[in-house]
Structure formats: C-alpha cells, structure tokens
Amino acid sequence: MSFKPAKWPRRLRSQAWYGGTSRDAIYHRGWLKNQGYPDDLFDGRPVIGILNTWGDLTPCNGHLRELAEKVKAGVWEAGGFPLEVPVFSASENTFRPTAMMYRNLAAMAVEEVMRAQPIDGAVLLVGCDKTTPSLMMAAASVDLPSIVVSGGPMLNGWFRGERVGAGTHLWRFSEAVKAGEMSEADFLEAEAAVTRSSGTCNTMGTASTMASMAEALGMALSGNAAIPAVDSRRRVMAQLSGRRIVQMVRDDLRPSHILTRTAFENAIRVNAALGGSTNAVIHLLALAGRAGVNLTLDDWDRLGRDVPTIVNLQPSGDYLMEEFYYAGGLPVVIRALVEAGLVDGGALTVSGRTLAEEVAPARNWNEDVIRPLDRPLTRSGGIAVLRGNLAPDGAVLKPSAASPHLMRHRGRAVVFEDIDDYKARIGREDLDVDESCVLVLKMCGPRGYPGMPEVGNMGLPPKLLRKGVTDMVRISDARMSGTAYGTVVLHVAPEAARGGPLAVVRDGDMIELDVPARRLHLDIPEAELSRRLAELRLPQLRPEGGYGQLFFDHVMGADTGADFDFLRGCRGHDVPRESH
Known part of the structure; x- marks a missing residue:
C-alpha cells in the first residue's frame, strides 16, 4: 500500500491550545509551565500523549511507568514534546464481574481523553488483555497518529x-x-x-495474542509482540516507538491509513498460525467496527480455516513466549505467511514501510517452536465458526486447543442455568453425567452475566476427573481465557439473555457437534424448539442506573464484537470548542 506523507511544516492540532498570544493560549501554556517546561516547547513541535495503562491493580502492566520513561526519551530525541497521561486500565486479574464488561468503558474514556487534550499523536502503552483492544478502539475512533507499545510477556515459569x-x-x-x-x-x-516476573501471561493467551494482532495489523513496530517484559530490548522498543510517533505526526500517518480491510484479513490469518485466543475474534470485530471495516464472523472462518498453526506454544503446544521470542518471534511467522501467499505483504505499517519490508530480515532460530508450514502443529488452524439451530448467529471453537476425538460428537445435555447453578452442582456425586455428555452453561453472554466472563471452559465434574477424563464438549455464551484449552464452544449467539435458542436447552436433549461441517445442532423437532422459544420467560437482568444499565442497554452481541451500538465508527479528532 502506498502512503504519501503530509507536507511539513504545518499547523499542528496542539497549536489550537498552545499557539499564539491570546488569553486562552496563555492560559493553557501558563498552567503547563508550572511543571518547569521552557517556552520553546510550545513553538509548534509535536505534542505526544503517552497513554499509560499502568496501575498497581493491573499487575500485568505494573512495569509500564519504566517503559513510559523510555518512550519519553525517544520522543525528546525526535524533537517532540512528550506528556504522560494515565488512562482507564481494566485488569483481567482483579476486575469483577469481568474485565470484559469494562473494555468499552475504557475505549470510550480514552477516546474522549485523546479528543479533549492538546495532543498531536499518541503512544498506546498497553499489556493486560483488555487494555490493548480498548486503546486501539479509541485510537481508531479518534484517528490521531498512534502507535502501540506492549509491556511484553513475563519470563517462563x-x-x-x-x-x-x-x-x-x-x-x-x-x-x-x-x-x-x-x-x-x-x-x-x-x-x-x-508468575515469576513482570509482564503479561507467558502463553499464547489473550494478552500475547492481542500484542501479536497489533503487530500484524501494522499498529506496532515489527518485533514488538514477543520481547519479554524484563528484557532490555523491550525498553529499546519503547524508545524507538517514541522516536517513530513524532515522525508519524509529521507525516500525518493515522490509524485509518493502516487499519484497512487487508490489515484485518492479515491479522486473522496470523492468529490462525499462532493458535491465538478466541478473544481476538471479539476484539477485532469491535476494532473493525470502529475503523469502518465490514468484518464478520464468517470472515474469521473463511480466512483462517486453511492456515496451519505453526507456533508450538501453550495452550495449544509446548513452549512459552520466551522461547517464541528467542526463535525469532512474530516476524518469522509473518514472513512465512507472506512467502506462502497467505498474508498480503503490501499492507502499510506504523513504520511507514510495508509489512513485507518489515519482516524481510526475520530468521527462524528454532523450528520446533516456530514450525515450517509443511510441518505444522495443526494443519487446519484458525477459529472454527459454528452455526445451526443452537447458534443461528454463530459460535466459535479453537481447533488447535480441542481434542480430535471430540470434533464430531453427539451427547446428552447436562444443563446449568447460570454460573451459580454450575458452581452449586458440578461437584456433586449424584450429578447425572458421564464423559459422553455435553455440558451446557447459560446466561454468561454480554448481557447475561453481565459482561461475558471467561467461564466457558467449565471445569469438569470431579467424579469424572478421578476416572481420568480430561476433556468433554462444553457449550456456552461465555468466553474463555486465551490460556485455556479443551473442546469448548463459546460465544453462542444470540446469547441466552437475549432469548437465543441456548436459553431453552434442557437436561437430556441431544446435541450434535460437527466441527469439520461447522455445525452445532440441538436435536429436537423444529416445532418443539419454536414452542419452547415462544414460552420462554427471561429473568429480569437489567441493572438500574449507572454503567451497568448503560452496558445492558447498548452492548451488542458477541457475533459483532460486543461493542456499544453508539460507539461504532470514527468520530474524528476535531478540536473541541474553547471554554474560557
């Protein structure tokens, strides 16, 4: 993709606050000068916001204050004016009922921070699962020059x-x-x-997957995704990104130039090669909605189905992110896919160069960690999108983490009406269940829990675990952690709380799963299904007041990314009206 940099010099957005000698300009400059900044920093150089998701209660991001200093050093070196801005940080480790409930709140808050503040470009300093998609969603909605810097994974355990x-x-x-x-x-x-060092999960969980997606989309410098958090090269990456964002502002290189249809197609295929998290489906669908790209669940199945999984990392394989980095990291994977014609190397990246140019120097130093395409971990990777009368709007399953013998399965449903019912009954010795059954969990979708928690990988009944059973088919409208594994059907849509067919499944119903045929079927007569749906009476789940009510009223289904209906699309970065 060709990109024509903007002519420089030009009037920067921040000059609407700091430029000139009006009362308002003096007001804005004067207050910032109480931090000891000299006059010439306000002379028209790019102001860079370092949007930092650091927080003591976001331990995955606990080292980002140190990285922010390296970003600042890079911005100063390139002639920019760096200003650190703490932003909303949704921690996967601590947030209840689930961090996913707050991804949209974070995206909305960061979008308004970017638009309301005198910044010309942004460094998105991210790590823990929801911080990466939420800040990229905000950047896509505002469309200011932005670059992702990930905190990196922790060391091997x-x-x-x-x-x-x-x-x-x-x-x-x-x-x-x-x-x-x-x-x-x-x-x-x-x-x-x-968990023995700073950083995010060291598996190919959601944090590492989303760092990889940022790189595959072109929103981060090549090599960003895999560098361990405590490796000195992570700090170098932060400093180089600080330098780069200043030039991006001068070139007016914005997310809308990078987040194209081609970029999303590339990311889907890269996710398949990685054996990446099912959560990437929801986050990329939401991000595409902000970028104005028409991405669907069917695209995930179509684009990823024939891509082999070549990265031998847990939970699908054996190794961890440390070995992935030493083997060459994501550039090796992307280069292999480009050379095989599976990824479009002409896509633009934040470097100003194409994806193919960025990964050209990559070399594979360990072919057991990053396998050749002709010796994959799983020949058909990606995310399987299932449909049928149980999931008219789709459901997803991760083949690389599933048991081959369960990919075609028919079993009797053992139904849990909600997560509390599951917790109360799963450990009972009198639970009528065997290894051929299908565990079904309801009311855990975006509205149902609320927020769509990572409970879809239901723990198996202890009495079956003691028999040596290690996997069963599990079906829900929930998510699962990217670090989890098993033959788990997730994101069933419409969810039970919206009156989807999942809500009327009963104990003893027979369910058929056929992953190769992409089929998920509740084996009851059509008339019986229609009767049950007509008689369905849903519980009152809508919270009264506050963010909970806003979430319930406006969250969309998992099949479209679970964003808020009023946040889709790009609203731009026009300077807000002066108030003084």
Whole structure:
C-alpha cells in the first residue's frame, strides 16, 4: 500500500491550545509551565500523549511507568514534546464481574481523553488483555497518529523441572487437585513459580495474542509482540516507538491509513498460525467496527480455516513466549505467511514501510517452536465458526486447543442455568453425567452475566476427573481465557439473555457437534424448539442506573464484537470548542 506523507511544516492540532498570544493560549501554556517546561516547547513541535495503562491493580502492566520513561526519551530525541497521561486500565486479574464488561468503558474514556487534550499523536502503552483492544478502539475512533507499545510477556515459569505457563497451568493444576493427583500444598507452591516476573501471561493467551494482532495489523513496530517484559530490548522498543510517533505526526500517518480491510484479513490469518485466543475474534470485530471495516464472523472462518498453526506454544503446544521470542518471534511467522501467499505483504505499517519490508530480515532460530508450514502443529488452524439451530448467529471453537476425538460428537445435555447453578452442582456425586455428555452453561453472554466472563471452559465434574477424563464438549455464551484449552464452544449467539435458542436447552436433549461441517445442532423437532422459544420467560437482568444499565442497554452481541451500538465508527479528532 502506498502512503504519501503530509507536507511539513504545518499547523499542528496542539497549536489550537498552545499557539499564539491570546488569553486562552496563555492560559493553557501558563498552567503547563508550572511543571518547569521552557517556552520553546510550545513553538509548534509535536505534542505526544503517552497513554499509560499502568496501575498497581493491573499487575500485568505494573512495569509500564519504566517503559513510559523510555518512550519519553525517544520522543525528546525526535524533537517532540512528550506528556504522560494515565488512562482507564481494566485488569483481567482483579476486575469483577469481568474485565470484559469494562473494555468499552475504557475505549470510550480514552477516546474522549485523546479528543479533549492538546495532543498531536499518541503512544498506546498497553499489556493486560483488555487494555490493548480498548486503546486501539479509541485510537481508531479518534484517528490521531498512534502507535502501540506492549509491556511484553513475563519470563517462563518453572515448577519441579516442568515448564509452566501462566493461566494454562492454573487450569491444569486445578483439575489435578480435583482429580486427587496433586495436593493443595503443591498447588500453592506452584503459585509462585507460574508468575515469576513482570509482564503479561507467558502463553499464547489473550494478552500475547492481542500484542501479536497489533503487530500484524501494522499498529506496532515489527518485533514488538514477543520481547519479554524484563528484557532490555523491550525498553529499546519503547524508545524507538517514541522516536517513530513524532515522525508519524509529521507525516500525518493515522490509524485509518493502516487499519484497512487487508490489515484485518492479515491479522486473522496470523492468529490462525499462532493458535491465538478466541478473544481476538471479539476484539477485532469491535476494532473493525470502529475503523469502518465490514468484518464478520464468517470472515474469521473463511480466512483462517486453511492456515496451519505453526507456533508450538501453550495452550495449544509446548513452549512459552520466551522461547517464541528467542526463535525469532512474530516476524518469522509473518514472513512465512507472506512467502506462502497467505498474508498480503503490501499492507502499510506504523513504520511507514510495508509489512513485507518489515519482516524481510526475520530468521527462524528454532523450528520446533516456530514450525515450517509443511510441518505444522495443526494443519487446519484458525477459529472454527459454528452455526445451526443452537447458534443461528454463530459460535466459535479453537481447533488447535480441542481434542480430535471430540470434533464430531453427539451427547446428552447436562444443563446449568447460570454460573451459580454450575458452581452449586458440578461437584456433586449424584450429578447425572458421564464423559459422553455435553455440558451446557447459560446466561454468561454480554448481557447475561453481565459482561461475558471467561467461564466457558467449565471445569469438569470431579467424579469424572478421578476416572481420568480430561476433556468433554462444553457449550456456552461465555468466553474463555486465551490460556485455556479443551473442546469448548463459546460465544453462542444470540446469547441466552437475549432469548437465543441456548436459553431453552434442557437436561437430556441431544446435541450434535460437527466441527469439520461447522455445525452445532440441538436435536429436537423444529416445532418443539419454536414452542419452547415462544414460552420462554427471561429473568429480569437489567441493572438500574449507572454503567451497568448503560452496558445492558447498548452492548451488542458477541457475533459483532460486543461493542456499544453508539460507539461504532470514527468520530474524528476535531478540536473541541474553547471554554474560557
């Protein structure tokens, strides 16, 4: 894609605040000068907002204040004026009922910060799962020059000689305790080993997936996604990004130039090669809606279906992000896909160069971590989009994390009406369930929980775990952590709380899953399904007042990205009206 830089010098957006000798300009400059800034910083140089999602209660991002200083150094070096701005940070680790409920709030808040403040460009300093999509959504809506800098993954975890991944081994060890294969004391000992340094999850979970998506979309410099958080090269990346954003402002290189249909198609294929998180589906659908790109669930299936998964990382494979980086990281994957004709190397990136130009120097230093395309981890990767009378608007499944013997399955439904029902009954010895059954969980979609929590990878009944059962088909309108695994059908749409067919599934109904045929079917007569839907009476779920009510009233379905209906599209960066 060709891009023609804007002519320079030109009047910058920040000069609407700081330029001239009017009372208002003196007001804006004067107050900022109380921080000790000299006169010449207001002479028309680019003002760069460093939008920092650091917070003590967002531990994945706990090191971002240090990275912000390196970004500032790069901005200063390139002749810009850096100003750090703390922004809303939704922590996956602590937010209840779920961080996903606050992704849209963060995107809305950051959008307004970008529009209302005197900045000409932005560095999006992100890490934990929802911070990356929320800040990119905001940047797409405002369309100011923006570049993503990720905090990076934590170092490998090791426990008793075994490589352990954050999140992934939480689920595995938890199941082992229930199965009687691991003591609680050992589980507690493993806790410190799993998360042993600053950074995000070290598996190909949602944080690493979304960092990879930012790079694949062209919104981050090449190599950004995989550098460990504590590696000195992560700080170098931050400084180089600070330099680059100043030139992006001078060139007027904006998200609308980068977030094209081609960029999203590339990202979907890269996600397939990575064995990336199912959460990427929701986040990229929402981001495309902000960018004005018509992206659908069917695009995910069509574009990713024939792309092999070549990255051998947990939860789909064996290794962790540290090895991925040492093997060459995401540029190696993208280069392989470009050379195979699976990714369009002509897409523009924040560097001002094409994707192909950026990854040309990449070399694969470990072909067990990043496998050749002819020796993949899974021949057909991507995200499988399922449809049928149980999911008229679609549902998703991650083949690389599923059990091959369950990809075609027919089983009796064991139904949990909501998450509380599941928690109350899953451990009971008298639960009528065996390994051939299908676990069904309702009321955990965007409206139902509310917020769509990561509970779709339901823990198996302990009595089956003790028998050695390790996987079952599970179906819900919830999400699951990108670090999780199993034959799990997610994001069923319409969700139960909107009156979708999932709401009327009953214990004993037979359900058919056929992943190769992309089919999810509730095996009851059509007339019976229609009767149940007509008689359905949903509980009163709408919160009264506050953000909860706003969320319930305006959140869209998972099949379109679960954004707010009034936030889709680009609203631009026109300077707000002067108030003084």
